Amino acid sequence: xxxxxxxxxxxxxxxxxxxxxxxxxxxxxxxxxxxxxxxxxxxxxxxxxxxxxxxxxxxxxxxxxxxxxxxxxxxxxxxxxxxxxxxxxxxxxxxxxxxxxxxxxxxxxxxxx
Amino acid sequence: xxxxxxxxxxxxxxxxxxxxxxxxxxxxxxxxxxxxxxxxxxxxxxxxxxxxxxxxxxxxxxxxxxxxxxxxxxxxxxxxxxxxxxxxxxxxxxxxxxxxxxxxxxxxxxxxxx
Numbered sequence: 001x002x003x004x005x006x007x008x009x010x011x012x013x014x015x016x017x018x019x020x021x022x023x024x025x026x027x028x029x030x031x032x033x034x035x036x037x038x039x040x041x042x043x044x045x046x047x048x049x050x051x052x053x054x055x056x057x058x059x060x061x062x063x064x065x066x067x068x069x070x071x072x073x074x075x076x077x078x079x080x081x082x083x084x085x086x087x088x089x090x091x092x093x094x095x096x097x098x099x100x101x102x103x104x105x106x107x108x109x110x111x112x113x
Numbered sequence: 114x115x116x117x118x119x120x121x122x123x124x125x126x127x128x129x130x131x132x133x134x135x136x137x138x139x140x141x142x143x144x145x146x147x148x149x150x151x152x153x154x155x156x157x158x159x160x161x162x163x164x165x166x167x168x169x170x171x172x173x174x175x176x177x178x179x180x181x182x183x184x185x186x187x188x189x190x191x192x193x194x195x196x197x198x199x200x201x202x203x204x205x206x207x208x209x210x211x212x213x214x215x216x217x218x219x220x221x222x223x224x225x226x227x
Binding site for chain 2: 004009031032034036041042043044045046049051090094095100101103104105106
């Protein structure tokens, strides 16, 4: 069965510091992987996606994620965090089926001055 | 600009009443979805529709109903049979079904039932 684990419920970083949000997935074949961001009271916005090819993918807002098959991970990174990055981040995994998109429980990012 | 419009943003109802949440998209997407979001539980799929006049149950369909009479509209009715309806509801669409078609989300409707 597919599943997504985001082990960190809440992370606090200082503005300007680097960021890494962890995502581990369980899926039998090569998955489609996504990162979404949600601001309070809003919908989700797609940050980046991995389908195949280069395992390091670039997204919007200066974010990147690396697919590591051996570790079943798809961690999100940013070299320098800005206060506007504070939000909740969701990792998702999909297979080929119509409703086959599974979301993690999210990681809430707080940025302190 | 194309997008997904959910209305209303906030909705209050008394227990025992049915309530319908609106979702409209002008992205010309074939597939539409309803998710429920509760704190600490991520998103859970309620219903999805691949084409007009067709829809399928998701993981937590009990107590909910949908219709898809038009391509651009996918309303969700929360019935009195839903045991714990208070939640944040998100509508999404994608250009086609399949795991490699990213979802586009509306801004959600927060439903409070007392």
